[in-house]
Structure formats: structure tokens, C-alpha cells
Amino acid sequence: MRAVVRRNKQLVCDEIGELEPAEGQVLVRTLACGICGSDLHALHHMEHMIDLSRRAGGMGTGFDPSADTVFGHEFCAEILDFGPGCERRLKAGARVVSMPLTMTAGGMEALGFSNRLPGGFAERMLLTEAMLLEAPNGLPTDQAALTEPFAVGAHAVAKARLDKGSVALVIGCGPVGLAVIGALKAAGHGPVIAADFSPRRRAAAERLGADIVIDPAKESPHERWEDLGVPKTRAAQALLRMMGKTFARPVVFECVGAPGVLEALIEAAPAGAQIVVAGVCMESDRIEPSIAITKEIELSFVLGYTPEEFAGTLRRLAEAVIDVSGLVTGKTPLEGVAQAFRDLADPEAHVKILVEPCA
Known part of the structure; x- marks a missing residue:
């Protein structure tokens, strides 16, 4: 054959x-x-x-x-x-x-x-x-x-510690990022911010339900956090809590897999954010742990999917929950x-x- x-x-x-x-x-x-x-x-x-x-x-x-x-x-x-x-x-x-x-x-x-x-x-x-x-x-x-690539997105979302109303930022709208966007919207999460330099990929992210689509060449997606109710610094977050107010955990999905992206996200993400690393970087990379420690950033690395996530993804595709x-x-x-x-x-x-x- x-x-x-x-x-x-x-x-x-x-x-x-x-x-x-x-x-x-x-x-x-x-x-x-x-x-x-x-x-x-x-x-x-x-x-x-x-x-x-x-x-x-x-x-x-x-x-x-x-x-x-x-x-x-x-x-x-x-x-x-x-x-x-x-x-x-x-x-x-x-x-x-x-x-x-x-x-x-x-x-x-x-x-x-x-x-x-x-x-x-x-x-x-x-x-x-x-x-x-x-x-x-x-x-x-x-x-x-x-089914298989979108199951990867389902697994990444399952590993994210999303609160009700969490703001999710997806960096990179290639196949992995698109799968994450589809899984986020299928699970009812939002708002979802999607960022990619490619117009074609941004259009695909919008079709899959991303609420805000950003060209990083024109605007940093991290400028939107506070507009969506997420204070960026530990001091601002502490002040909000002292006033008896709360905010949902910010979650960032790294779907690029290139050297330097993870360190840039650690520096730019709000304090206390979870960064879910779904992009596979095959090269040695460098981060500054002290910055992540000071901001209490949580890093989660994900791979693959479970049989249940695979079967659930097929069902969601068949029912057009993920279009x-x-x-x-x-x-x-x-x-x-x-x-x-x-x-x-x-x-x-x-x-x-x-x-x-x-x-």
C-alpha cells in the first residue's frame, strides 16, 4: 500500500x-x-x-x-x-x-x-x-x-483552575490555541481574549467564539485585564479585597511554544494568574523565577488528553457545540x-x- x-x-x-x-x-x-x-x-x-x-x-x-x-x-x-x-x-x-x-x-x-x-x-x-x-x-x-487536536484543547481547559467569570487569555491562535478557545466556549467560560499576529488565525478565533480578538502588533492583550475587572498588581488586588470585593482568577493559555514567550507572559500577566502551557517549545528557554515568585504566578504544563476528554470532544463536534x-x-x-x-x-x-x- x-x-x-x-x-x-x-x-x-x-x-x-x-x-x-x-x-x-x-x-x-x-x-x-x-x-x-x-x-x-x-x-x-x-x-x-x-x-x-x-x-x-x-x-x-x-x-x-x-x-x-x-x-x-x-x-x-x-x-x-x-x-x-x-x-x-x-x-x-x-x-x-x-x-x-x-x-x-x-x-x-x-x-x-x-x-x-x-x-x-x-x-x-x-x-x-x-x-x-x-x-x-x-x-x-x-x-x-x-477530534484529536480539539481534545488537546479540552485537556488544557480541564487543567485550568477557572473560576466562574474568569477572564481567559489565549496567546497564539494556531491549531492548539483554536482548540483551547473552542473548549473554553463549549464549557461556558468567558470572556475569552485571543491574540495572534496572523489575520487569518484571528478570524478563525472569532469564528470559534473568542469574545475579544487582538493583533499584538497593534495592542498588548494585557491592556484589557483591568477593563474586564482584573487588577494587575498585588497591591491593587489587596486593596480590592480590603474593600470586600472579589475578582475571578485570570488564566493565560500559552499556545505558541517559542523561546521567550513564557518569560514575557510571566512579566505581563496579572499577579496570581495561572499560566497553562500548551504550546510545546522544543528548545531550551529561560525564565526569571523571582518575578514569578513575587507575582505568585502559577505555571501548569499540559500534554495530550484522557479517553473521556477525547470522547467528549467528538460529541461536542457532532452536536456543533464546537463549530x-x-x-x-x-x-x-x-x-x-x-x-x-x-x-x-x-x-x-x-x-x-x-x-x-x-x-
Whole structure:
């Protein structure tokens, strides 16, 4: 079958071996798979990514970052066949999504970051039957494929200590920031401030329900805190409390993942703010802890999602509680994946591109 393979830090459209479902596995045809920011970084820096993950106790020693890898972990697929021991609760032809993990005799394989099993940039995949969720009939395939990235936003919001009426500031409106905005509004939080230099991304943030959308080139989003009832300094906050008044906890979501952003947020955020770090910075960074200590800033780092958050996200997409229509701005067959990676370097060119391996 055909797949796009990462080989020698290049993307190569090639033939790979056919798949046979083992115990509890399902053979599926990939209908659509999103290109993630982690894919873009892994193309050239996979070895560094895996080294950091292993140092953190993440991916095991069985993965060789220099060997062939088929990316793709944001997918919607169609069931083709079942391996032995399957319950067959869903029928062949059903459209499904799944957390990108497949159980094998040798352990768990992370689809998209595996040498043994291909991810969604292949015509077919092997999934674990017990982890399949059927995409509702009314949910288009391209929207179902956004379940995984939007589950990331749901997890970030779940980890935030938001009060009723908390003001939330989302820095960076790429796919992660947009997922956070969608999850915040789905949970009834607001006001939500969204900030990004890209007009296209700001427009997407507005469609997802951001209450205030700011171009940081023209205005600092931190100028809005006090207008929304959040005093910025510890002294102003103490005075308000002495007067018997309260204010909701300010929460900042860092969704950029670039060096220097976290330190800038520590300095600019209101005292007592929680900064939820969802952007993945792959480089060494520097902060001034004394500033965070003086302001009593709380830092929370988040990754991934729980099975419940994944399933809940699919439900919210299906019910249009989170309206992701219009976020997919491009689709490509396997032959165009390398060019799509280059196109995504320009935030004005696309918001999200889906790979359609069987197109």
C-alpha cells in the first residue's frame, strides 16, 4: 500500500507492506488525517523530540527516530476488516476515530511515531477495536478528523483552575490555541481574549467564539485585564479585597511554544494568574523565577488528553457545540504532503490541512 514515509529527514511517497489485523485489532482505510505541528517539527528534529520524551519518561526505547516512520495521528477512518477475537460491535464501512494508540503483542504503539505501524499518512492502518468511536452520521469526515487536536484543547481547559467569570487569555491562535478557545466556549467560560499576529488565525478565533480578538502588533492583550475587572498588581488586588470585593482568577493559555514567550507572559500577566502551557517549545528557554515568585504566578504544563476528554470532544463536534466548519483550509493526496508541510510554514496560507491518502 502507499504511504508518505519520513526517511532521512525527507517525506517520500512510497510503497510499504500490507497490514494484517492481529488479536483485537481492526484494519481501517484512512479517510482523512490532519497535519499536526508536532509532525512539522518531527520532520527535521525527530531525534531531539524523542530524546526529550525519553528524558521525561515518555516514549520507550523501542522507537528508532532515524528509521522509517509514517506520520499521522489526527484521523478519521473506515473499518475494512477485523482480526481474531474482535467483538465486531461496529460494522465494516463504519467511520471511526480513535486515540492514536494501538495495542500489539509487544505493547502499545503510538501511531504516527512508530517504526512498526503506520499512522494516518498511509492508505490503511491497524487500530484497537476497544478504542474505536463511531463518527456520527451527520458529522463530516473532515470535522471528525479534528477530534484529536480539539481534545488537546479540552485537556488544557480541564487543567485550568477557572473560576466562574474568569477572564481567559489565549496567546497564539494556531491549531492548539483554536482548540483551547473552542473548549473554553463549549464549557461556558468567558470572556475569552485571543491574540495572534496572523489575520487569518484571528478570524478563525472569532469564528470559534473568542469574545475579544487582538493583533499584538497593534495592542498588548494585557491592556484589557483591568477593563474586564482584573487588577494587575498585588497591591491593587489587596486593596480590592480590603474593600470586600472579589475578582475571578485570570488564566493565560500559552499556545505558541517559542523561546521567550513564557518569560514575557510571566512579566505581563496579572499577579496570581495561572499560566497553562500548551504550546510545546522544543528548545531550551529561560525564565526569571523571582518575578514569578513575587507575582505568585502559577505555571501548569499540559500534554495530550484522557479517553473521556477525547470522547467528549467528538460529541461536542457532532452536536456543533464546537463549530469547526471552515477550519480545514486545504486537502492533499499523498503526493502533495511534502508541499503541504512547506505551505503550513505560512500562517496566512492555511489553518489546517488534511491528508486524504486514498484520494
